[in-house]
Amino acid sequence: MDFLNPAFWTFVAVVAGIYAILSLGLYVQFSLAGLPNFGHVAFMAVAAYTMAILVVRYAVPMPLAAGAGIVGAVLLALILGIPTLRLRADYLAIATVAGGEIIRYLAMNLPDLTGGPIGSIGLLGPGQIAMYNGDWLAFLDRIGANLSTLVGVRVSRDAVAAILVWLLAGLLVLVLWRCERSPWGRVLKGIREDEAAVTAVGKNVFAFKLQALMLGAVLAAVAGLLLAWQIGVFSPEDYQPTLTFYAYLILILGGMNRLLAIPVGAIAFSLLYSGTRLLNFFPLSLIDSGSRAFLRLFLVGFLLVLLMAVRPQGMLGNRRELLLER
Amino acid sequence: MEGSLHELAQLILNGVITGTILALTGVGATLVFGIHRIANFAHGEYLTFGAYMGLILNTGLGQNLAVSALGAVVGTALLALAVHLLVLKPLRGRGLVAMSLITVGIGLMLRNAVFMVAGPQIRQYAIDQSAVSDLGIARISPGQLVAIVITVVVAPAMALFLGRTPLGKSMRAVADNRDLAAVAGIDVERVGAYVWLLAGGLAGLGGTMFAAVQGAFDPNLGFEVLFLIFTTVVLGGIGSAYGALVAGLVLGLVMELSTWSGLAGGLEARFKPVLAFVALIGLLLYRPQGLFGRARIL
Amino acid sequence: MTVLLEVERLSRSFGGVAALDGATFAVEERSITALIGPNGAGKTTAFNVISGFLKPDAGTIRFAGERIEGLRGDQVARAGLVRAFQAPRVLTRMSVLDNMLLAGKDQPGERLSLNWLAPARVARRELEVHRRALDILERVRLLPLAEAYAGTLSGGQRKLLELGRALMVEPRMILLDEPMAGVAPVLAEQLLEHIRRLREERGVTFFVIEHDMDVVMSISDRVIVMDEGRVIAEGTPDTIQRDERVIEAYLGRLAPASAGQGASP
Numbered sequence: 001m002d003f004l005n006p007a008f009w010t011f012v013a014v015v016a017g018i019y020a021i022l023s024l025g026l027y028v029q030f031s032l033a034g035l036p037n038f039g040h041v042a043f044m045a046v047a048a049y050t051m052a053i054l055v056v057r058y059a060v061p062m063p064l065a066a067g068a069g070i071v072g073a074v075l076l077a078l079i080l081g082i083p084t085l086r087l088r089a090d091y092l093a094i095a096t097v098a099g100g101e102i103i104r105y106l107a108m109n110l111p112d113l114t115g116g117p118i119g120s121i122g123l124l125g126p127g128q129i130a131m132y133n134g135d136w137l138a139f140l141d142r143i144g145a146n147l148s149t150l151v152g153v154r155v156s157r158d159a160v161a162a163i164l165v166w167l168l169a170g171l172l173v174l175v176l177w178r179c180e181r182s183p184w185g186r187v188l189k190g191i192r193e194d195e196a197a198v199t200a201v202g203k204n205v206f207a208f209k210l211q212a213l214m215l216g217a218v219l220a221a222v223a224g225l226l227l228a229w230q231i232g233v234f235s236p237e238d239y240q241p242t243l244t245f246y247a248y249l250i251l252i253l254g255g256m257n258r259l260l261a262i263p264v265g266a267i268a269f270s271l272l273y274s275g276t277r278l279l280n281f282f283p284l285s286l287i288d289s290g291s292r293a294f295l296r297l298f299l300v301g302f303l304l305v306l307l308m309a310v311r312p313q314g315m316l317g318n319r320r321e322l323l324l325e326r
Numbered sequence: 327m328e329g330s331l332h333e334l335a336q337l338i339l340n341g342v343i344t345g346t347i348l349a350l351t352g353v354g355a356t357l358v359f360g361i362h363r364i365a366n367f368a369h370g371e372y373l374t375f376g377a378y379m380g381l382i383l384n385t386g387l388g389q390n391l392a393v394s395a396l397g398a399v400v401g402t403a404l405l406a407l408a409v410h411l412l413v414l415k416p417l418r419g420r421g422l423v424a425m426s427l428i429t430v431g432i433g434l435m436l437r438n439a440v441f442m443v444a445g446p447q448i449r450q451y452a453i454d455q456s457a458v459s460d461l462g463i464a465r466i467s468p469g470q471l472v473a474i475v476i477t478v479v480v481a482p483a484m485a486l487f488l489g490r491t492p493l494g495k496s497m498r499a500v501a502d503n504r505d506l507a508a509v510a511g512i513d514v515e516r517v518g519a520y521v522w523l524l525a526g527g528l529a530g531l532g533g534t535m536f537a538a539v540q541g542a543f544d545p546n547l548g549f550e551v552l553f554l555i556f557t558t559v560v561l562g563g564i565g566s567a568y569g570a571l572v573a574g575l576v577l578g579l580v581m582e583l584s585t586w587s588g589l590a591g592g593l594e595a596r597f598k599p600v601l602a603f604v605a606l607i608g609l610l611l612y613r614p615q616g617l618f619g620r621a622r623i624l
Numbered sequence: 625m626t627v628l629l630e631v632e633r634l635s636r637s638f639g640g641v642a643a644l645d646g647a648t649f650a651v652e653e654r655s656i657t658a659l660i661g662p663n664g665a666g667k668t669t670a671f672n673v674i675s676g677f678l679k680p681d682a683g684t685i686r687f688a689g690e691r692i693e694g695l696r697g698d699q700v701a702r703a704g705l706v707r708a709f710q711a712p713r714v715l716t717r718m719s720v721l722d723n724m725l726l727a728g729k730d731q732p733g734e735r736l737s738l739n740w741l742a743p744a745r746v747a748r749r750e751l752e753v754h755r756r757a758l759d760i761l762e763r764v765r766l767l768p769l770a771e772a773y774a775g776t777l778s779g780g781q782r783k784l785l786e787l788g789r790a791l792m793v794e795p796r797m798i799l800l801d802e803p804m805a806g807v808a809p810v811l812a813e814q815l816l817e818h819i820r821r822l823r824e825e826r827g828v829t830f831f832v833i834e835h836d837m838d839v840v841m842s843i844s845d846r847v848i849v850m851d852e853g854r855v856i857a858e859g860t861p862d863t864i865q866r867d868e869r870v871i872e873a874y875l876g877r878l879a880p881a882s883a884g885q886g887a888s889p
Contacts, residue, residue, distance in 0.1 A: 036423040038430075083611050090365045090422040091610045098553055098603045105603070109596045183725075183733030183750065190715050190726050196677070197713035201727035202701035202793050203734070211736060245430055252427075294441035301434025308428050309417050 010158040012274045017165035018226045020266035022243075023250040024172055024259075025219030030248075031257050032180065033212030034192040038093045038244055039080070039100030043073040043217045044224025045107060045239040049114055051225055052234075055132040056123045062135040066225055073221035074214050076103070081213040085206060097241050108236040119235025120228070136229035140164075161230055168226075169263060172219065177259055179215075188212060242297065246273075249300060252307045272299070330588050335463040337582045343470050343539060345578025346477040351532030351551075352558035352570035353484060354525030360501030360565020361514075361521050362414070364425045368433035369529060370552030374545055375436060376402040376530025377537040378444055384451050391451065391472055391538070398530040406526025407519060433549075440545040448542045455541045469538035476535055481571075484528075488567050497521055501565035553599070557606040563619020573617060577602065628653040628797055628829050629674070629705070634683035634693075635853075636673055643669040644680070645853030651797070651846075656823055656830045658840045658861075661850035662874055667833045668710065670850070671799050675707040676700035688796065702729075704796035708803070710833075712782035714789075716775030720766060721757060723774050723785060727792035728753035753792075760788045764818060780811030787818060797829040804836050816843055841865070849873070 022044065029035045047069035054060040054068055084095045107114045115122030115130070123130040140157045143164070147155040179185055187208055190198040195205045228234050246269065254265025273296055355369050376398040383394035409432060417428060453468045466474075488494040496517045499507040508514045536551060537543045558577050562569030584593040584601055593601065609616060629651040636644040643666045651657045659667050672678040674685055676697040685693040687705050695703070715723050731753060732738045733746040761767045764784045769777065774785060783803055790798050800819075804812050820843065822828045834840050840847060840861060847864040849857040851873040857864055864870055 030423075036426065038426075084607070087610060088422070090426055091614065093423065093426050094365055094556055095607050095610050098556075098606050101553065102600055102603045105597070105600050109594075109600075179736060179739065182736070182739045183728075183731045183746070184736045184739065186718075186722065186726050187734055189718060189722075193715050193717055194713050196697075196709070197715060198726070199677070199697040200675070200701055200707055200709070200713070201789060202698050202706075202729065203726075204696070204698045208734075215736070242434070245427075245434070248427060248430075290446075291442050294438040294446075298435050298438035298442065301431040301436075301438065304431030304434065305413065305428050308420065308424050308431070309413070 007156065007158065008274075010156065010162055012270050013162040014158055014165055014230055015227075016266045016270035017162065017169050018223050018230070019246060019250060019270065020169045020263050021165070021172060021226070022220055022223035023247045023254075023262050023266060024169070024176060025216040025223065026244075026247045026251060027216075027259060027262060028176065028179075028212050028219065029216035031251065031259075032185065032188045032192075033209050034089075034188075035085070035209060035213060036089050036093045037096045037213070037216070038241065039096035039098075039103075040216070040220055040244040040247055041239045041241060042080075042100035042103040043076060043220035044227065044243070045100075045103055045236075046072045046076050047221035047224040048120075048228040048234055049107060052120045052123060052130070052132045052228065053113070055135075056120075056130040069225055070218055070221040073217045073224070077214045077217035078210070081210050085209050085213070097244070100239075100241060100244070104236050104239050107239070114236070117236060119237070120233050121235075131232060133229045133232045165226060168222075169266075173259060173263065180259060184208070184211075242300075245304065246300065249304055249307070252304070272303070330586075332463060334583075334586055334588065336465065337586055338579065339464045339466065339470070341579035341582030342575065343473050343477075343578070344582065345575035346481065347473060347532050347535045347539070347574070348554055348558045348578050349571045349574025350477070350480060350484065350528050350535075351555055352562060352574045353488075353567045354521075354528035355555050356559040356562060356564055356570040357497055357501045357521045357567055358525040359559055361497070361504065361518050362410075362418075364414070364422070364429060365556070367426060367429040367552070368409070368436060369525075369555055370548030370550070371433045371436035371440075372402050372406055372526055372529035372548065373533030373536060373551055374440055374548030375405055376533030377543055377547055378440055378449075378533075378545070379530065380534040380537065381444070381449055381451065385449075391453070394451075395476065395531060395534045398534045399527040400530075402530025402533070403523045403527035406522045406529065410519065410522040437545055437549060444545065446544060448544050449537075450542055451538055453538060453541075467539070467541070469541055472538045473535045476531065480531065485571075493517070493520060497524070498567055501567070550599070553606060554602050557602045557609070559616075560606060560609045560614065561616045563616035564614075566616070566618045569616060569618030576617075577605070580605075625652040625655070627651070628688060629831065630684075630686040631670075631674065632684045632686075634670065634673060634685065635681045636669055636678060637681055642853050644673065644683075646683070647850065647853060647855050649848045649855050649858060651829060651831050651848075653796075653829050654823060654827050655845045656819060656832065656843055657846045657848060658844035659831060659833045659848050659850065660835070660837075660840060660864075661856075664852075665850040665873075666853040667850055668801060669853075671707060671801055671833065674700075675705065675799060677707075701793055701795075704794070705799070706790040706793050706795035706797070707799040708783070708786045708790055708801060710801040710805070712779070712786045714774040714777065714782045714785050716773060718774060719771050720761070720774050720777070720785060721770040723789055724757035724761060724792055725750075725753055727789040728757065729793050757788075757792060760791050764788045765814070778808075778811075780807040780815075783807060783815060784811070784818075787815070791822070791828075795828060797831060800830060800832045802833055802835060804834065804839050812839075819843065837865075 026037065026040050029037045050072040051065045051069035054065040055062060080096065080099045084092055087095060108117050111122065120132065121129050137157065140160045144155045144157055144160045147160065187198060187203050191205050191208060199205055250262065250265040250269045253268050254261030351373065355366070358366060379401040380394040380398040383389040383397045384391060413428065413432065453472065455467060455469065457468050459466050459471070488498060496507070496512045497520065499510070500512060500514055500517050504514060533547065536547060554577065558570055558574045561577060562573030581598045581601055585595050585598065586592045627650045631650070632648050634644050634647045635642065647666065647670060659670070661667055669678065673680045676692070676695050676699060680693050683693065684691060687703060690703065692700055692703060715726070731749055732742060733750060739746055758767065761770055764787060766781065766784055766788065769781070774782070777785060803815055807815065816839070819830055823830060832844070844861055847859060847861050848855060849864060849870050856869050856873060857867045859867070
């Protein structure tokens, strides 16, 4: 796609906003509650699959199906969280990524339920193409039409989506900002540093952590739904652990403990990520476009290592309040 | 019942072979996890690296399997040492989560480097996979034969090394109790470096063996095996080399046997990894010291 | 005098070694009771079990008449039995004031939803907690440091903060584990003064592990002596000092005056 094609950048903007919301969920779990959840992507998967199955097979109205998707993710958070929250940090990381992989494997190997490796298209069985985002597209068109008449310029679907997603992201940032500064957030901050001290003053540490996990799951579910609607199809391949680590990278880029920096991190990440698509000059032109995907992932890994090594507080973080040594 | 018995024998054979690969790889992994106290999410990629080094030597440079495997071992050992010296050691003390993220990053870099250099297409070693030998009660593929030969050579050598040589004993001591070993005069830093060489070498060997046994592989090989390795390590007790040897075999056998039709139809083959994942989570929750580790206060 | 804390046949082992072996004792309300004994006697283990941080293998614990053995640490604290730690565990990355605010009792704002559903109630309680925190900080003379990171406090100041934090929970009884250890003499005097005053003015009961016999003698009404997981003697400081079993248990390990009690600012 051409460098200057606005449609491309609009699409990037939508995805960046969705990643921001995903990362906000991770922020609640990791930066607020200190839970290194390496299986974050599973919440997206459960929400998307629940929604799609309900819409495509049982003709459930979209708002209800979306709600069910979010509930599904919260249930997963409970199932995963209750046993594992007391694990120490690296064991929790392993257990959560294993849990996420179980979800992906099940999605891949239960075709009657999930459409198997083909993904959402296969939800109605072979020979039929299942699509679930008709409502979403119609919704975008409606708003697009109204906006277009308002501003006098034609507003594309993707542009509407970008606006909506970023409005939502902004709203969520404000909501989380308020949560962070509430007594609830204060207890979590204490828990991050010293659970015993917080317990000694009468707070049920486990309950707080579980709440953070569930709240993060809700945000991931929203991100998963938005992504599924926007792209229109998904498959188990889309929910690999790599996606969780994109969110970590975004957290780190923006500054691990700075809520307000997450949108910045998401934009930076998306620019870096999509930017590699456009680097058509030598020597990168030597690598064919198929391999560019691998180059992108290579760079993600490289940045992860580099940032953790050199600047774990990211672009805007506060090193003094950084809590990595556990 | 005839078919069932044949099936059983075949499954046992497959299980033992998979098991020994996990066991050998697991020994290296458990020593590394025990000594350096990190969950190395890149470990699977060391296997991938080994498999592809073997590939280059075997199909690219026309070397026979023995030389290729040796080359894979040496190459991966050096890679592991380099990563340790250049990245992991300088960044030690950043905390468990930071180190985990760093190993994830290294894993991503390795895997995608292989993708970029070698391409995503499925590869094979220069083994005629159709030359299957019929042992009567079971059949054994050339790749499996290769694995058996390697095991027969390497496993006793490994046991001897760990049990009889000063370095091997030091490694086990440090993996078991780092502080005590240091007090006893062991140069923990040096042993720590050697352990990476060993783990890398074993990973390279394991990768070659997996590639030979599976017949066909691509750069995702390591990632798919990563959790099996984690499960082996945890099952055997983190830091217990002998534990890993046993655990690898147990895991391999259990995974294969779970598909036996005699067990109420048996688990479908594609769910084998799920079994390993569930086992891993269960172990971490209820018995993190595995079968042979000591119950440490975490 | 009513009994506030009652411990019966409390037992707890670690890997075959019995840290607590059928310990039985009682602490009276509004008393300052000391818990002494040689190293390894099981004193800190007793505190950990009583406060809910460890589960007992056997035995019962009654606080204000209610059975509390088996309760979690946070539940015991909410019941009115608050512990401080041997090495003060203050939250270094938060301000002194935030440390106090966090400890505030019955905060509706700690329920996430209420911040949105009942903001007025949350704000009202926050104000109350805020006032109480400032009040207590003033009494322990930490008010000037309210905005400072708790990590910048000295050892003695951290102990004062822990005391203040415990008071936020409106305790009936406070467990102190070697409160004088590593505290400069001036601050140590202040701590003792606070303990006395809190007992007088607010009726707080204190149960204190101490090694410094001067402190024990000067401040406690009653002394309980443990050795090898069991209680070997109970009584007034005078009686205890002359008790042969106690002397034997220490085998000359009693620290006379303040020898060995290094005080660092």
